[in-house]
Amino acid sequence: MEKKKKIAPFVVIILCLILWELVVRIGQIPIYVLPAPTKIIASLVTDFSNYMSHSLVTVFEALVGMLIAFLLAIALGILMDAIPIVRESIYPILVVSQTVPVIVLSPILIIYLGFGYAPKILTVVLMCFFPIVVNFSDGLSVIDEGYKNLIMTYGGSKWQLYKIAKIPSAMISLMSGLKVAATYSISGAVVGEWIASQQGLGYYLIRAKNNYAMDKVFGCVLMIILLSLLMNALVSAFGWMATPGKRIKK
Amino acid sequence: MENVNKLSVSGLDFSYGDKKILQDLSFDVKAGEFVSILGPSGCGKSTLLNILAGILKVERGEVCIEGQKVEGVNPHFAYMPQNDLLLPWKTILDNVCLYSEIHGNKKEVKALAAEQMKRFGLEGYENSFPSELSGGMRQRAAFLRTTLCDADIYLLDEPFGALDVITRNDLQDWLVKLCRDLNKTILLVTHDTDEAIYLSDRILILGRPGEGIRQEIRIEEKDRSREWLYDQGKLRGEIYNIIKQKASL
Numbered sequence: 001m002e003k004k005k006k007i008a009p010f011v012v013i014i015l016c017l018i019l020w021e022l023v024v025r026i027g028q029i030p031i032y033v034l035p036a037p038t039k040i041i042a043s044l045v046t047d048f049s050n051y052m053s054h055s056l057v058t059v060f061e062a063l064v065g066m067l068i069a070f071l072l073a074i075a076l077g078i079l080m081d082a083i084p085i086v087r088e089s090i091y092p093i094l095v096v097s098q099t100v101p102v103i104v105l106s107p108i109l110i111i112y113l114g115f116g117y118a119p120k121i122l123t124v125v126l127m128c129f130f131p132i133v134v135n136f137s138d139g140l141s142v143i144d145e146g147y148k149n150l151i152m153t154y155g156g157s158k159w160q161l162y163k164i165a166k167i168p169s170a171m172i173s174l175m176s177g178l179k180v181a182a183t184y185s186i187s188g189a190v191v192g193e194w195i196a197s198q199q200g201l202g203y204y205l206i207r208a209k210n211n212y213a214m215d216k217v218f219g220c221v222l223m224i225i226l227l228s229l230l231m232n233a234l235v236s237a238f239g240w241m242a243t244p245g246k247r248i249k250k
Numbered sequence: 251m252e253n254v255n256k257l258s259v260s261g262l263d264f265s266y267g268d269k270k271i272l273q274d275l276s277f278d279v280k281a282g283e284f285v286s287i288l289g290p291s292g293c294g295k296s297t298l299l300n301i302l303a304g305i306l307k308v309e310r311g312e313v314c315i316e317g318q319k320v321e322g323v324n325p326h327f328a329y330m331p332q333n334d335l336l337l338p339w340k341t342i343l344d345n346v347c348l349y350s351e352i353h354g355n356k357k358e359v360k361a362l363a364a365e366q367m368k369r370f371g372l373e374g375y376e377n378s379f380p381s382e383l384s385g386g387m388r389q390r391a392a393f394l395r396t397t398l399c400d401a402d403i404y405l406l407d408e409p410f411g412a413l414d415v416i417t418r419n420d421l422q423d424w425l426v427k428l429c430r431d432l433n434k435t436i437l438l439v440t441h442d443t444d445e446a447i448y449l450s451d452r453i454l455i456l457g458r459p460g461e462g463i464r465q466e467i468r469i470e471e472k473d474r475s476r477e478w479l480y481d482q483g484k485l486r487g488e489i490y491n492i493i494k495q496k497a498s499l
Contacts, residue, residue: 146335153303153329154399156352164351168339244339244379 035215040222043215050204055223057200061117061192062185062231065124069181072125073132077170078162080133081140091137094130102126102188106195120192120200127188128181132174139173140166168243175239182231186224201227255316256281256435257302257403262311264297271297271459275311277466279403279435286438286446289456290493295439299405302437303329315403328399332408334392336380342391343367343376349399363398370394371424386417390424397432406438410445419476422448426474443489448479455492465492 017037023029024036031039044051080087102123109119140162147165156164186201193202201220208216257279264272271294279285287295300306302313304323312319315326328349336345343363344351350359367373370390380388389409396404410418426449429436440446446453450469457464467489471478 144333144335146331146333147337149300149303149305150329150331150335150348151352153305153323153327154349154352155323155325160352164348165337168337171339 032212032214035218039215040218043213043219044222047216047219051201051219051223054199054201054204055227058186058189058193058202058224059227059230061120061189061200062124062227064117065121065188066128066181066185066231068121069125069128069132070178073129073136073177077133077136077140078167080137081166082158082162087137094133098130103191103194106192109192110196115196115198119195120189120197123192124185124188127184127191131180131184132177135173135177135180136170139170142173143169171239171243175235175243178235178239179232182235183228185231186228190224255279256283257437258314258317259298259302260312260314262298262301262313263309264294264301264306265309269459272301272308273462275462277454277463279437281435282433284429284436284438284449284451286440286450286453287456288440288443288446288453288489288493290458291441293456293459293461295456296407299329299407299437299439302403303327303405305329326401327403327405328396328401329405330392330396330407330409332411334380334388336388336391336395338380341377341379342372342383345380346391346395346398348395353400359398363394366394366398369428384417385413386421389413389421393425397434403435403437406436408439408441411441418442418445423476425449443486443493444479444482446489447482447485448474453489455489 021036021038024034035043076090080090105126106119106123109122113119113122143166147169148161151161151165189200190202190205193200194206197203201223205217205220208214208220255278259278260276262272262275263270271292275294275298287298289295297306301308304321304327307322314320315324320326336342337348340348343360346363346366347356347359350356364376367376370393372387372391372394375383375387375391380391383391393409396406410421413421422445429449438446438449447469452469453467454463455465455467456462467485469485
């Protein structure tokens with residue numbers, strides 16, 4: 001039964017792909033309107049080196065952006081938890097800031113930061129920072145009072161309280177934030193590349209679209225999905241290593 | 251040493267808002283003595299331990315250790331709350347070494363802790379996580395963590411309260427033997443009259459909030475067993491009547 005549940009989504013995907021292939025072939029839909037799945041796979045194989053070189057750029061921007069967002073979120077999360085006035089003054093601004101669509105900010109970032117990696121990385125930071133900091137900060141604030149009292153009665157300092165109890169107990173919440181951020185990270189880099197760039201999957205996607213090479217456009221979309229899943233898997237692996245107690249089944 | 255007052259509490263006052271919990275509470279505990287504090291819910295038993303552990307601040311009164319006044323968190327007390335509070339992401343060995351981790355001597359204490367695991371019935375579980383242990387084993391781990399604190403007075407706040415009757419009885423049997431070897435001053439808060447009779451040298455019965463200690467009962471028997479405990483019906487009834495009288499006043 002458990003095995004069937006796991007297989008079910010893959011069966012649905014394969015059925016959809018077969019249906020898609022049949023519609024394109026029977027309807028003789030031209031490739032510049034809708035490419036068949038087999039054509040998309042063929043483009044991925046024949047144009048593999050191009051996809052790979054552009055993907056590496058996008059992954060680099062996503063990873064650096066994620067790392068910066070992660071470090072900033074950890075620092076601000078601890079600061080907000082340790083000093084209530086910081087949380088009260090910054091948290092509402094963080095929430096409101098999420099109403100600003102990052103795609104609108106991208107052209108402004110290019111004006112200020114040029115055409116290099118910086119505006120793309122900053123786009124990733126802007127997209128990833130919020131889910132990490134909010135989840136981490138919430139995780140820090142919900143620790144059982146008993147742990148705080150225990151460490152306090154053992155003579156522990158405020159930093160030791162964070163190191164021994166608060167940060168490890170917030171790891172599950174932090175992982176939830178990181179998983180959301182991981183899926184945003186590739187999209188963030190691609191959005192940054194759309195506006196002005198000469199490399200990366202976003203750039204390649206726009207170039208393919210301008211040439212009506214829809215098989216390559218869909219190929220880029222597929223690569224973006226795969227890379228987002230890869231980022232998610234990396235975060236899950238990090239989470240597995242960082243929460244040893246949670247690996248044990250009760 | 252037996253007659254020296256290890257702990258002296260005098261004139262303690264404490265309130266939660268307008269509600270007086272402790273008023274002019276005074277008592278002494280001798281070195282090596284096992285004292286249980288019994289009383290109805292809300293009479294301030296756990297509050298008293300929280301004050302001694304430094305978690306709560308008193309409004310008036312003082313706590314002295316061997317005649318020296320102490321305030322706030324201090325190294326004389328090792329506090330064990332009702333929940334085991336083992337950190338789920340740490341192994342049992344790392345958990346029991348928590349105090350030494352905080353004070354920077356984990357390496358030396360870890361070796362001692364590893365030796366003590368057998369005595370506490372935790373042999374073979376050094377590298378297990380708390381979620382892999384039963385409730386009784388977790389409490390034993392929490393008690394080992396308490397004994398590895400560099401403190402001479404243990405404050406036990408209903409340590410077996412959350413366990414089933416069989417496990418609780420097993421742990422009481424284990425503790426009664428262990429206490430003879432530990433030779434520590436222990437203050438136990440409990441709801442369980444049998445637990446208090448079985449483990450203590452002396453029982454302090456608290457009354458309603460703000461009323462202080464109503465009665466003190468000394469248990470002279472040194473050679474305790476379950477059979478001996480079953481025969482303490484008269485004492486049990488006496489304690490029950492004192493608590494009931496206090497609660498209904």
